[in-house]
Amino acid sequence: MTDVTRQLDAHYDALAAGGGESLSDRLQAAFREAGLDPGRLTLDEIAGIDQLHLGGRAASRSLARLGEVRAGQRVLDVGCGTGGAARLLAEEFGCEVVGVDITAAFIAAAEWLSAATGLAGRTRFLCADAARTPLPDGSFDLVWCQHALMNMPDVPAVLAEWRRLLAPGGRVLLHEVVAGDNPEPLALPVPWARSEATSHLRPREALEASLAAAGFVPVCVRDVTEEALAWRRKHGRREAGAAPARQLPGPALIFGAEFIEMGRNLAGNLAAGKVRILEGSWGLAD
Template sequence: MSGDLRRIHGYYSPNDLYNKIIDGLDKLGKDLANVTLDDLQPVDEFHIRGDTATRELIQLAGFQPDMHILDVGCGIGGSTRRLAHDTGCRVTGIDLSDEYIDTAERLTRLLNMQDKVQFQACSALELPFADNFFDGVWSLQMNMNVEDKQSWLAETCRVLKPGGRAVLYEVCGNRNTPLYFPVPWAQDDSMSFLLPPDQFRDAIESAGFGIEIWNNKTDLAQQAFASAKKPEGEPNLPALGVYLLVGEDIQTKAYNLHRNLDEERVSLIETLVIKPGFREDNIQ
């Protein structure tokens, strides 16, 4: 593993994460025998606008129950499980972090969803799947830590069946630099690799995809972080939250993301892309 990957792996490898989540559920008075997707939402929907965005992206994707979908950069599997639950499709999630994958698997067993959702620890730059293997691809805010975007996108395209769709929901750069750090995905600029939207679009097309839908969601991201304030004193953290994934300085990270959005240093892009080719179920 390269130095960059080791830093990123370390950032997303909190100790004893599953038990910390269980402890949070206990503190909230949740019955562990009847935990729901909604109970886990405060900690496992680690992307801008959380579950609201996940549900919108599910509608955008149009995945069907007979499909097998790859979730690239699945984290602890919140949107992976929501996608499987709401569509009936089968989903395989991959992530670089062994700790995230272990937690994703254990939470999935807790929810009794292991028949529809599986996970594997690996790099998005070297996917351990055959060509044309998946019916669809789903990737929510993981490109920020990927310097070699061309390899990531080319691998994503390679494992997708011809005619298959991929949903990408990604933080990109914007007209101004540099960023304020830390942010939710990085402590400093050694872990953050953002392209402006036009360059990101060019990279997607260079990897072999055709772009069907391209939506700039920066205004909604700004609304989501509009109330983020510069923290003072000791953080007042909830029993369950994404700080368990990336550290107790999450309020500083949220405040910096708010500043980066408002000062046009970052943007948020939602896109639906297609791998060109023939697909029988496209025939009317």
């Protein structure tokens, strides 16, 4: 296990690392408490733990539309987390998806959730370092990545792997957190980091330069910070409000009691210009 893996496990699986139940066991128990069968779930019922990025499913749908995702395309979901984007791409867009994540607890949860929602046949998951996967050359039409590069210290190595894995005519679809113009330190914790050790934010210009150096050319790139901030503020108000009678599992079961603070800090960092959010599509250079 590498230092990066240990750091990310300590962050994303902190409750289990502290001696608690595994992530999957914890979530399954929560679904039972909500009166649901954890072996038979809908995508709506798992939405609270499904996609751990700003904008939730709406952001994933927006990225898919931007990238003109089509049925039958082979997609690699990098930093897939619990597999929400992979399932959305399979169910709504007819894709065949492989999700990769370095955090073993996320992969176990992703496999269970795909089985529980009837999507195991169109999604599969692999615990691996995004810079070194055991997948064959040219095996994907799309590389999909949402809020994951900011946890990866060696982005050039990751981008080189994407280039290797993409078939001719392939594209990268990216929804990412980047450093803003405000140089003040981040308010921590945030959903991707409790300390600077696991936060590898880069300015937009540096990320785009790395993509160009790896052989990718921009097709369409948008700054969606204002939309992301509005979404975060809306969900922050909901999280701070009274709990509904039937409480479906949400991010606090993954991140712990700090999640409300993480969300509040993220909104503050966005509003202060310390971080920004990009949505974009890149193709392979000739």
